[in-house]
Amino acid sequence: MLIYSYLMKNTNSIDHICKVIHKDVVNNVKQQMPHDDSFVYDLAEFFKAFADGTRLRILLALRISEMCVCDIAALLGMNHSAISHQLRILSHLRLVKQRKYGKVVYYTLNDVHVKALLDLGFEHVNE
Amino acid sequence: MLIYSYLMKNTNSIDHICKVIHKDVVNNVKQQMPHDDSFVYDLAEFFKAFADGTRLRILLALRISEMCVCDIAALLGMNHSAISHQLRILSHLRLVKQRKYGKVVYYTLNDVHVKALLDLGFEHVNE
DNA sequence: TGAATATATGAGCATATGTTCATATTGTCA
DNA sequence: TGACAATATGAACATATGCTCATATATTCA
Numbered sequence A, B: 001m002l003i004y005s006y007l008m009k010n011t012n013s014i015d016h017i018c019k020v021i022h023k024d025v026v027n028n029v030k031q032q033m034p035h036d037d038s039f040v041y042d043l044a045e046f047f048k049a050f051a052d053g054t055r056l057r058i059l060l061a062l063r064i065s066e067m068c069v070c071d072i073a074a075l076l077g078m079n080h081s082a083i084s085h086q087l088r089i090l091s092h093l094r095l096v097k098q099r100k101y102g103k104v105v106y107y108t109l110n111d112v113h114v115k116a117l118l119d120l121g122f123e124h125v126n127e
Numbered sequence C: 001t002g003a004a005t006a007t008a009t010g011a012g013c014a015t016a017t018g019t020t021c022a023t024a025t026t027g028t029c030a
Numbered sequence D: 001t002g003a004c005a006a007t008a009t010g011a012a013c014a015t016a017t018g019c020t021c022a023t024a025t026a027t028t029c030a
Helices: A002-014 A023-032 A037-048 A053-064 A069-076 A080-092 A112-125 B002-014 B023-032 B037-048 B053-062 B069-076 B080-092 B112-126
Strands: A096-101 A104-109 B096-101 B104-109
Touching: A023 B069, A037 B053, A037 B112, A053 A069, A053 A080, A053 A096, A053 A104, A053 A112, A053 B023, A053 B037, A069 A080, A069 A104, A069 B023, A080 A096, A112 B037, A112 B112, B053 B069, B053 B080, B053 B096, B053 B104, B053 B112, B069 B080, B069 B104, B080 B096
Parallel strands: none
Antiparallel strands: A096 A104, B096 B104
16 A cells, blocks of 8 residues: 555655646647757857846947947956857857957957847837 | 065955956946846846746647646656756746646646747747 | 056856746636 | 635845955056
């Protein structure tokens, strides 16, 4: 009796993954959804760029003007290092590009979609 | 000598916030950028919704069809609980809405911007 | 060449975040 | 009403993430 109860409990906690209620819906969606896991991963990585306050403010700033690391740090009242780390992330995501002039590295937006994306975000938040 | 060296070191590490190189640019950007901190915060929160693989797949699924918690869990091969937690987050961000029919709760997309945003992400990643 | 400056980067730390587990809640049906 | 089923939720845990510090690299200029 105790064993049975234990097994029941265990089974319940394992298949908390319940039975599919609408098999047709699940199959339909499964077909139409992106099948490539790495695609979904890359897509999430892309959106992550905008999902942090610091990176977002950097992008919002670069939307207005090309800026160097020093200026961005001053603008946001933050460490060089923190800005540089975030710019590296944005750079790897191909969202910003850089040009070097002497010691100074100037960053600009590198993607036509960035502005459009920020605009959509504006609309949503302003509702 | 040792004290001086220490002080120098300390000063350096404190004002790693370097002098502004382009004061005009910084001032200009500062004026044109959103001044409301909570706005930027909300904007980042909005983008966070898309910045996690699980939430992203949920949104991609709901883009195709209304679904209940069970079906989403089955589709993604995940726990009820995990899905439910994420749906709560999406719900608080007003990105999904729900209707209850008996025991079953059906979720749909609640924002016209979601599809547009996903489309932009598609374009970027596919480049 | 040596000092100073702008930027980059690795390590460490503190916090944030996603998942799981256990349990609660709500609704159906015998 | 009682058993079951679908969903919700709080706590705990493991991992991810952003910032700081120290240091490295690269460039200018005296």
